[in-house]
Amino acid sequence: MFVKVCGLSTTESVEAAVAAGADALGFVLTSSPREVSADTARTLLDVVPPEVAAVGVFRDEPIEDALAAVKEAGLDWIQLHGNRSTRDVAAAHEAKLRVIRAVTMADDDAAFASMGEDILLVDSAVPGSGESWDYSSVRDRIGDNNENHDGVARRWLLAGGLHADNVAHAAHAAHAWGVDVSSGVESSRGIKDVERIRDFVHAAKG
Template sequence: MSCLVKICGINSEDAAIAAMSAGADALGYVFFPPSPRHISLNGAATLTERVPDSILKVGLFVEAGDAALENAIRAGHLDVLQLHGKESPERVAEVKEKFGLRVMKAISISTAADIDSAASKYDGVADFLLFDAKPPKNSNLPGGNAVSFDWTLLTGRSFTSNWMLAGGLDPDNVADAVRISGAPWVDVSSGVEKTKGVKDARKIADFIHAAKGY
């Protein structure tokens, strides 16, 4: 059992170093001001100087316009654009064509029908599908809410697009999540934090080691 790991919500040098040192395959920068994990353009530019080309730099956006995307791409030297709002398949295709980068579409899941619906719309259109739990009704954040869904909903499924599992993952449950779902990638944010928006180096290392089956 092994998979690739994205650590999302990287907003400090300490967090970036911890993730890279532990073997993360991708770092996520949140360009969404309401999030406690938000990073500025200058902050992303500073952190990116230390990130090798072998690690994917992923920018998370919620229904962002082209100018915001372009500014973040330039600042963070982004490899992947993660669209975490209600972007349509047409918008996903438009962003891919305009910027020439891989695009990830986040999908909110609670039932098998949610997966079926998303796959019919986005599979093969987005380069990555990110299956995340639906946020609580009182949350203004589309992700990073420490909420999980039934991983068996993904058991045995295959997609044209690459895909990631997210939502409520932490060092204690990620190995089971990978085994049950068959996820080739996992994505974590709140599950490796000591307080909201502040990463914990030990939790990051434990999460990556568990996900990769070390």
């Protein structure tokens, strides 16, 4: 199970996620209670081993601005939320980045079709709510889009309302390739808890 811990902002939380076995770490470079500067993200990279994906997260910024911020931070992945296009994904790939594209359960079916991203992230209909939802319903949205253009099984992350107590059940119900967590490992909004990070990663990976 691929596990991404998002919204990290301190060396302590990054080290906890790495030690627990997280496969990817998310640094929010857009307006958010979890926002960090490009300089802070670059500093946090000092404790991220090369085998762990370091992801810059953006919402509605123009792709050119997002790419500039990722370059400044020294990250090798970009996560794109909002209304995105195949052009955005292609531009990120041209910049030698790997791409996570986020959709929500409120989006139309067309949003779930591949735009060439490396990984799709499927969030709840109300992103950021921290509330659990019917994770099995993702299977209906992925449907015929469960393979990439080359016929390889699609890689996608389940997100929204996940925490250590429900992640194993949710991932099984959704048939998810991986999971993404942020608020589910916080002691308060925007503040990560190292024990909750550890418990979540261990529960997800079994």
